[in-house]
Amino acid sequence: MASVTDSQGGSFRLSMLLYDSRYRSATIQIVALIGFLLLIGWLVNNTVQNLAELGKTVGFGFLGDRAGYDINQRLLEYSSADSHLRAALLGLLNTLLIAVMGCIAATIVGVVVGILRLSNNWLVARIMTVYVEMFRNVPVLLWIVLSMAILIETLPAPSAFRGDTPSASMLFGDNVALTNRGIYVPEPLFGKVDEEGVHTSWRHGIGDLHFFGDASLRFDLSLDLVAILATLIAGLMVSGLIKRRADRVQAATGLRPVTWYWRTGVIVVPVIVLLWVLGLHFGKPELRGFNFQGGTHLRNSFIALWLALSLYTAAFVAEIVRGGILAISSGQTEAAAALGLRPRRIMSLVVLPQALRVIIPPLISQYLNLTKNSSLAIAVGYMDLTGTLMGITLNQTGRELETVLLTMLIYLLISLAISGAMNVYNNSVKLKER
Amino acid sequence: MQCTFSDGLIKKIERLDGFGTEICRISLGLKNQCETGFFLTPRVEFAQTIRMEGGPRSSYRYRQGSRIITPETGDIQEEVIMKKSVILGALTVAGVMAGAAQAATLDDVKARGSLKCGSNSGLTGFAAPNANGEWEGFDVAVCRAVAAAVLGDPQAAEFVPTTPKTRFTALASGEVDMLVRNTTWTLTRDVDLKFTFTGVNYYDGQGFMVPKALGVSSAKELDGATVCIQTGTTTELNLADYFRTNNMNYEPVPIETNAEAQQQYLAGACDVYTTDASGLAATRASFEAPSDHVILPEIISKEPLGPLVRHGDDEWGDIVRWTLNALVAAEEFGITSTNIEELAKGTDNPEINRILGTEGNMGELLGLDAEWAKRAIMAGGNYGEIFEKNIGESTPIGLARGLNAQWKDGGLQYAPPFR
Structure with a gap:
């Protein structure tokens, strides 16, 4: 009994850090933390010192x-x-x-x-x-290399599309070209303003917004894309309103009005009208010089x-x-x-x-x-x-x-x-x- | 257990468990006695591997007889690990030299009886093993000439294949005595990486190769072409600059290795392959139908390729430099492998006599014997003979002399006088 009262009434001793279960876990954690910080400090110091020796900053x-x-x-x-x-x-x-x-x-x-x-x-x-x-069960690197090898070795080179009797031809009405340098597909384009600032047609794109001037992080934001996305989101919201109205009607009368054509219409029609107004057309890939020009080029490195x-x-x-x-x-x-x-x-x-x-x-x-x-x-x-x-x-x-x-x-x-x-x-x- | 080096630098040996090796701790105790470091030449008989722990930076592996270069500063402890039998056997250290007062590499090469050359891992015409497994080629011939000059036997040259990434480490660590591996002489390699270029055995430049079927005759017609290029090389930057200055577009296809680049080029995934013109010629020679491909005349960069040695061992550098000069001078003075015996009996031309050692003491000055240059030239012929035999117009590689002709013929190969 005496020993129990001793430990309760006695003052704090250093050895209690290790032998008293109240403090032990904290002690171990603090020691481990200090050790860990020392290790990090040593690593950083070692790196800095070695770099300094090499004359590198x-x-x-x-x-x-x-x-x-x-x-x-x-x-x-x-x-x-x-x-x-x-x-x-x-x-x-x-x-x-x-x-x-x-x-x-x-x-x-x-x-x-x-x-x-x-x-x-x-x-x-x-x-x-x-x-x-x-x-x-096969490493992904092998799949990547295999895909690349297949694309390079099986598809024709652009030169195969050339000549009077080419050994390869474009697909889908001369719109898509599969070559061993990648796949060329048509790209969506919007009507452009010509050089004198006169529109060749009243239907033309809005243009781009340029950010950050000449800085390294500069980029262009296509206003056409923003407009299309905004129209799409607005269409989806209107469609949601129609659905909620149909829910109310159904709750009140038990009959659900047929709304699918309305809901499709408010999403699709405005977007199509907007695309027409922006002068959407597709730029076809064409064989010019060494390669296909125009269109979007999906490189075979990307595809593989x-x-x-x-x-x-x-x-x-x-x-x-x-x-x-x-x-x-x-x-x-x-x-x-x-x-x-x-x-x-x-x-x-x-x-x-x-x-x-x-x-x-x-x-x-x-x-x-x-x-x-x-x-x-x-x-x-x-x-x-x-x-x-x-x-x-x-x-x-x-x-x-x-x-x-x-x-x-x-x-x-x-x-x-x-x-x-x-x-x-x-x-x-x-x-x-x- | 105590082991003593001649000057008592090794302090103690400890047993290393599990490796069957024993460890010597050497305390150098020297500080900042020279700029480039301490040089230690252990004459350790039978040693398999000597490892040095160079402070916190890294550890290097050395072969027997190699020179150990310690880090620049500080009181360093080295560990030399070697087989137990070695410790029990003869164990001497020639001494610790501050600076490079002594031609350590020359002594090492002579002691070993062979010359280790870092070479390309395989470039037809420049350095590649033939059907019998013997290395041959334009770069190899330089190495054989040095081996003949120093050791008296061209076959005493050993070749250690290196890649662009490993070549400098191999030379700096002492794994090889010299590097002859189409390496471009640049300021940073000379100064920052601490090497000494001992001349230029091939003046090269970046070129373009295209299939003949494309009908292209000039690099200026390559607007819009797809170009295969090894990524992470200076050729990548040269290419970007060339197309930019000529206001042309191109599509780069970055590729990791030369073999992969060949595959893509031959499959037609790129129109053009670009690298050093000599490399293009060698690559083309390995194709099934080399004549279907043409190397365009434009050379868009300067790539002087030459042998190099470690910085600081000037005696060794001189030997390599003057061996190369002897090959070039031999061509200039008409010394060939066929007439050399005749000329070595003495001629009226004192320069030829000095080269061949019948006059003057050139060999002695270099730390070699009088016939060093004669043996170097006999190893594979003079510079022109080596060129014609390995990469000249009569070979599949078919390179013209061009810039590599003698200065008298409008080229850049120019040996300083032997005097």
């Missing part, structure tokens, strides 16, 4: 220097006279493009394959199994990377979707069937809404994986962030530490943004507990 001034190299796929206007910062920005946009396109395609393919794997049709289910097993990343990630998404669906008890399906719902409606109204709660969290990881895997782009020469900032810029300026840190930071931010956005969506579909 850490600085980001090189980002303002002339880049001197060209980038083939440019979402913004760029030339070799621009700065390294702008080259990095173009690389970032290319990364974002492949990430967004890849996530969309992977989701669509993945959901379809995931559902088909559960099909009662033996052949369909087996084919999907083979697809999933093939893609997820997009295909491989989407199909690879879709295999994982398919498994996630299948798992999510299987997680819903068959009682739900049977109950829905007992109510007289058709199989397709059971899937869309009963199973999928519940399955989404299981699907979304692992799906976030797949989106993040796809985004990070896009850094394999250099294997096919797709100029993404890794190709510009961490590739050529690093090579030409010799700023390894800065470029790698900057690239890591940017990938971190992209991943956190995707993660954040998907978490918001997850919160909206997850089980609402009341």
Whole structure:
């Protein structure tokens, strides 16, 4: 007993930090934290000291220097006279493009394959199994390189389209050209103002809004696109109003007025009218000189990377979707069937809404994986962030530490943004507990 | 256990578990005695690998007999790891030299009995193994000439294949004694990377190759073309500048390796392949139908390619430099592999006599014997013979002498006088 009273009444002793269970965990944590900070401090100090020995100083001034190299796929206007910062920005946009396109395609393919794997049709289910097993069990880099090799070796070169009896011809009424340098498709154009400021027709585009003057981060915002989006959103809102009115009528009278043509009309007609007023026409790709000119050029580096990343990630998404669906008890399906719902409606109204709660969290990881895997782009020469900032810029300026840190930071931010956005969506579909 | 080097620098040996190796701790205890570092030449018989921990920066691996260059400053502790038998065996260190007063590389090469050359990993005509596995080519011949001059045997040259990324590390770390690997002489490589270029054996420049079927005869007609290019090289910047100054557009296809570039070019995924003109010629020679491709006349950059050695060992640099000069001078004075025996008996031309060692003491000044240049020339012939045999117009590569002709013929190859 004496020992118990001793410890309660006694004053604080240093050894209690380790032997008293009240303080022990805190002590261990503080020691671990100090150790961790020392380690970080040592790493930073070591880096700075070594760089100083090499006569290198850490600085980001090189980002303002002339880049001197060209980038083939440019979402913004760029030339070799621009700065390294702008080259990095173009690389970032290319990364974002492949990430967004890849996530969309992977989701669509993945959901379809995931559902088909559960099909009662033996052949369909087996084919999907083979697809999933093939893609997820081979490294994605091999798929990227294979896609590129197929595109290069199987499609004709632009020169095959030339001559009196060309060995290759364009598809869809001379609108689309498949070449081993990529796919050329028509591009939407708006009526232009000619040189004297006189409109060749009263129907013409509104033009662009230029931001940030001559700065590295300058960009043009197409007012035409803004107008189209605004019209589309307004149409959707009006359509929503019509739906709500129909709901009210149905609630009051029990009869639902037929509104589908109204609802389609308010969305489609204004957009079409606007496109006509803006003078929408399509620029066809044409073989001029060495290459096809005009139209939109989807480079085969982009297509190969997009295909491989989407199909690879879709295999994982398919498994996630299948798992999510299987997680819903068959009682739900049977109950829905007992109510007289058709199989397709059971899937869309009963199973999928519940399955989404299981699907979304692992799906976030797949989106993040796809985004990070896009850094394999250099294997096919797709100029993404890794190709510009961490590739050529690093090579030409010799700023390894800065470029790698900057690239890591940017990938971190992209991943956190995707993660954040998907978490918001997850919160909206997850089980609402009341 | 105590091990002693001749000047007692090694302090103690510790057992390293699990590796079967033993460790020597050497404390140099020297500070800032020279600008470039300390030079340590361990004469360690039978040593397999010697590793030096150069302070916090990095660790290097060295082979037996190589020179260890320590980091610039500080009181450094080195660890020399070697096989146990080595420790028990003869273990001597020639000494620690401040600066490069002694021709360490020459001594190392002589002690080893072979010359290690960093070479291209395979570029037809310049450096590539033939069907028998023997290295041959234009760059290889320079190395063989040096081996003949120093060791008396052209076959005493060993070739270490290097890539553009690894070549400088291989030379700086002492893995190779000299680098002959179509390397462009630039200020930063000379000054910042601490190398010494010992001359130019090939004056090159960036060129373009196109399929003949395109009907292009000048690079000025390439507006709108798709250009395959190895990414991360100076050629990328030259290309951008060239098209910009000529107000032309192009579509760059960045590619990681030369092999991949060939594949894309041959498949027609790009119209043009650009790299150094000599590289283009060598690449073309490896095609199935080389005559279907043409190298355009425009050369858009200066790429002087030459052998290089480490900065600071001037004696060794001199030997490489003057071996190359001897090859060039031999062509100028008409010394060939066929008439050299005749000329070596003595001629009326004192310059020829000095080159071939029948007059003067040129070899002695270089730390070699009198017949060093004679052996170098006999190894593969003079500069012109080497050129014709490996890359000249009679070979599949078919390069014209152009800038690489003798100065008397309007070229740039010009050997300083042997006097």
